[in-house]
Amino acid sequence: MTVASPNSGPKVGLFVTCLVDLMRPSIGFAAIKLLEDAGCQIEVPESQTCCGQPAYNSGDRQNAKDIARLVVDAFEDYDYVVAPSGSCAGMIKEHYPKLFADDLEMTPRVYNLAQKTHELTSFLIDVMNTQDLTAKLEQKITYHDSCAGLRELGVKAQPRQLLAQVEGAELQEYEGAETCCGFGGTFCVKYSDISDHMVKQSVESLAETDAELVLGGDLGCLMNIQGKLSRLQDEGKETNLKATLKVRHVAEVLAGMIDTPPIGEADG
Amino acid sequence: MVEATTTQFKSNVKKALVDKQLQKALAGIKTGFVHNRKIASERLEEFEDLRDRARDIKTHTIQHLDAYLEIYQQNVEASGGHVHWARDETEAREIILAICQSVDAKTVTKGKSMIGEEIAINDYLEENGLEPIETDLGEYIIQLRGEAPSHIIAPASHVSKEQVADAFRETHKNLPAERSLEEPDELLAEARAMLRDKFINADVGITGANFLIAETGSSVIVTNEGNGDLTQTLPGVHIALASIEKVVPTLEDTTTLLRVLARSATGQEMSSYTTFSTGPRRAADLDGPAEYHVVILDNGRTDLLAGDFSEMLRCIRCGACLNHCPVYNSIGGHAYGWVYPGPMGAVLTPGLMGLDEAADLPQASTLCGKCEEVCPVRIPLPSLLRRWRDQVYVRDLGDWQTKWALKWWAVFAKRPALYHFFAGPKMQFLGWWARKKGHLKYIPSLKGWTRNRNFPAPQGKTFQQLWKEKRK
Numbered sequence: 001m002t003v004a005s006p007n008s009g010p011k012v013g014l015f016v017t018c019l020v021d022l023m024r025p026s027i028g029f030a031a032i033k034l035l036e037d038a039g040c041q042i043e044v045p046e047s048q049t050c051c052g053q054p055a056y057n058s059g060d061r062q063n064a065k066d067i068a069r070l071v072v073d074a075f076e077d078y079d080y081v082v083a084p085s086g087s088c089a090g091m092i093k094e095h096y097p098k099l100f101a102d103d104l105e106m107t108p109r110v111y112n113l114a115q116k117t118h119e120l121t122s123f124l125i126d127v128m129n130t131q132d133l134t135a136k137l138e139q140k141i142t143y144h145d146s147c148a149g150l151r152e153l154g155v156k157a158q159p160r161q162l163l164a165q166v167e168g169a170e171l172q173e174y175e176g177a178e179t180c181c182g183f184g185g186t187f188c189v190k191y192s193d194i195s196d197h198m199v200k201q202s203v204e205s206l207a208e209t210d211a212e213l214v215l216g217g218d219l220g221c222l223m224n225i226q227g228k229l230s231r232l233q234d235e236g237k238e239t240n241l242k243a244t245l246k247v248r249h250v251a252e253v254l255a256g257m258i259d260t261p262p263i264g265e266a267d268g
Numbered sequence: 269m270v271e272a273t274t275t276q277f278k279s280n281v282k283k284a285l286v287d288k289q290l291q292k293a294l295a296g297i298k299t300g301f302v303h304n305r306k307i308a309s310e311r312l313e314e315f316e317d318l319r320d321r322a323r324d325i326k327t328h329t330i331q332h333l334d335a336y337l338e339i340y341q342q343n344v345e346a347s348g349g350h351v352h353w354a355r356d357e358t359e360a361r362e363i364i365l366a367i368c369q370s371v372d373a374k375t376v377t378k379g380k381s382m383i384g385e386e387i388a389i390n391d392y393l394e395e396n397g398l399e400p401i402e403t404d405l406g407e408y409i410i411q412l413r414g415e416a417p418s419h420i421i422a423p424a425s426h427v428s429k430e431q432v433a434d435a436f437r438e439t440h441k442n443l444p445a446e447r448s449l450e451e452p453d454e455l456l457a458e459a460r461a462m463l464r465d466k467f468i469n470a471d472v473g474i475t476g477a478n479f480l481i482a483e484t485g486s487s488v489i490v491t492n493e494g495n496g497d498l499t500q501t502l503p504g505v506h507i508a509l510a511s512i513e514k515v516v517p518t519l520e521d522t523t524t525l526l527r528v529l530a531r532s533a534t535g536q537e538m539s540s541y542t543t544f545s546t547g548p549r550r551a552a553d554l555d556g557p558a559e560y561h562v563v564i565l566d567n568g569r570t571d572l573l574a575g576d577f578s579e580m581l582r583c584i585r586c587g588a589c590l591n592h593c594p595v596y597n598s599i600g601g602h603a604y605g606w607v608y609p610g611p612m613g614a615v616l617t618p619g620l621m622g623l624d625e626a627a628d629l630p631q632a633s634t635l636c637g638k639c640e641e642v643c644p645v646r647i648p649l650p651s652l653l654r655r656w657r658d659q660v661y662v663r664d665l666g667d668w669q670t671k672w673a674l675k676w677w678a679v680f681a682k683r684p685a686l687y688h689f690f691a692g693p694k695m696q697f698l699g700w701w702a703r704k705k706g707h708l709k710y711i712p713s714l715k716g717w718t719r720n721r722n723f724p725a726p727q728g729k730t731f732q733q734l735w736k737e738k739r740k
Contacts, residue, residue, distance in 0.1 A: 016731050018681070022695050023724070025731035044735055046688070050681040054674055057635060057654060059661025063678035070682065098651070151637035180594045184634025189716030190670055191632055193285055196720035197598040198634075227721030230707055234722065264724030266706035 009039035013078035018050040030255035038128040086149020135256035138168040142211035146218035176205030274605035277628035304535020326582035343485025347547030349560035357387035373471035379496035380404040381476030403495040418601030473499040477510035490539035506557040513581040528644035533586040589639035611639035627665040630656035699728035
């Protein structure tokens with residue numbers, strides 16, 4: 001464990017999430033920049049892997065508990081725990097207490113952790129009261145509300161309040177913003193065709209706006225949406241789908257770190 | 269009889285997704301019911317409070333179900349009616365047949381009843397020489413087509429008006445070939461003309477019940493067509509068919525539930541007809557049946573009551589969870605393979621049929637939580653789906669590929685050092701492999717993903733690798 005910033009703000013443990021760790025580290029670094037700019041001291045425990053949600057949602061409670069214990073051990077001493085994902089933060093906040101409901105030793109520990117765990121954008125607004133981001137982006141954007149963030153944690157206004165601070169960014173809401181994109185963790189692989197039908201609807205709804213960039217707070221959903229957009233563009237099937245529609249995690253835009261290619265795109 | 273196909277969920281889904289007529293019909297549900305519920309719920313300031321009260325009423329009743337059912341029975345009997353208890357579908361069918369035979373019934377009109385579907389009463393009556401006639405337009409249409417309902421409040425929502433016209437031409441013997449059946453009004457007029465005689469000549473009328481009121485011994489139905497009223501008042505015998513969890517303590521409680529029911533279902537403030545039936549016709553009544561029977565079905569519900577799924581018994585069958593479910597809206601009701609589709613069906617069906625018969629249903633959800641968000645009695649449907657998944661896992665009823673993939677994943681997820689040791693090189697390889705386009709079109713181990721979508725490439729090194737390098 002290494003301290004990233006010398007200032008004296010709250011000590012925040014960054015829960016990177018497995019998807020960000022494996023697929024898109026730039027989101028993690030964007031989150032760190034945002035948190036440091038807000039005055040937090042960031043640490044990234046090395047003993048973290050995953051929140052255990054795949055096991056939990058698949059009925060494998062023993063593995064879910066084992067993984068959750070690692071998370072509790074690694075993070076319970078921080079002032080706050082922040083994740084760039086509503087889904088993983090929701091797992092810790094909403095589901096760890098249920099998972100350990102019959103465990104007297106773990107119950108106080110998971111409640112303690114749950115109380116101080118936050119999704120990134122809601123932490124920046126609700127706890128750190130972030131007011132003046134310096135990022136700029138001359139683009140029409142739209143926002144996809146991921147289900148767990150929206151319905152388990154009530155994350156809706158916060159990313160929009162932050163995006164309103166980004167100079168030049170013009171937010172256009174799309175109708176399917178609150179409708180599940182069909183990712184659903186293992187669902188998208190197990191029930192690929194239902195998932196495909198759902199993501200097609202999301203993408204069709206996205207195409208009805210003038211947005212050039214889709215943002216969201218959960219990488220799984222964004223990969224699903226981008227993967228479908230990209231496949232449809234390959235197939236040349238959707239004439240109304242602007243080939244220019246790009247997908248990014250909201251943290252990258254808020255931190256002004258958009259020098260990496262958007263999700264699913266190559267360099268240059 | 270429409271056979272249950274819950275074990276063939278995956279092939280049902282395949283068919284449903286390419287059924288163009290079905291897909292068109294499903295798009296209509298999304299724009300109609302969902303939109304109307306939104307308006308109706310926003311217009312009523314106390315709607316969210318009412319949902320809390322509705323939940324509390326149902327929770328309280330279910331916790332004291334035995335007491336309220338006994339009070340209900342006493343009050344039905346005090347008003348001259350009869351209560352019959354049926355442990356399972358066989359008992360329920362036999363009770364109903366015996367009542368019909370006791371009055372030498374030939375034809376039976378039926379109002380909409382999900383319990384009727386659950387016990388397949390129409391088939392049983394037909395096998396025993398009676399003619400059951402569905403009088404709810406949607407139910408009538410699917411009866412002609414030999415289908416099961418695809419939605420708990422809009423049973424024929426999967427059928428187009430052209431298909432309705434075809435069904436009428438095939439089955440209505442005296443229908444002149446030149447008669448136009450193109451407009452909904454014309455179809456309605458034709459159905460109404462056919463049903464009018466049936467209503468008048470029926471010997472027995474069977475309805476469902478949205479609520480059974482313990483305080484008064486009444487059964488309550490809500491309809492938009494008025495067919496339920498004709499079904500229960502014109503024949504000499506009225507049989508109300510309900511399950512044990514339909515009982516509600518008082519009339520006051522019933523009105524609270526009615527206020528959330530129609531708003532959640534169709535977005536109406538109230539359904540067009542809300543009818544309370546208490547006992548048979550009294551001396552001063554202008555109409556009503558000479559006999560009033562209530563058949564109350566258990567069929568596995570007592571087991572739910574005692575276990576992890578008792579909250580499901582709060583359900584008032586409004587259909588909001590179906591209408592708002594992106595999975596239901598993709599595959600329709602028939603794919604679920606039995607009487608109850610959508611999120612409520614995915615929880616209830618394994619409870620009533622046994623998990624072995626319906627293990628796929630609780631898995632086929634993204635747990636997006638929209639169902640819980642709109643449920644008028646706040647049933648935590650995603651949590652209940654997870655509880656079934658726990659049992660699917662423990663009893664090894666799921667597919668082995670997912671199970672082993674997850675076990676393998678957990679081996680690493682539980683060992684951070686091992687995890688980071690392997691994750692770095694693997695992601696670097698994938699990133700390198702996909703470097704030209706930024707995504708992959710095919711990954712052997714992720715066929716489920718790449719069949720329909722490209723897989724966005726990882727950036728290369730993992731966050732943990734980069735973070736370590738940066739801190740050096």
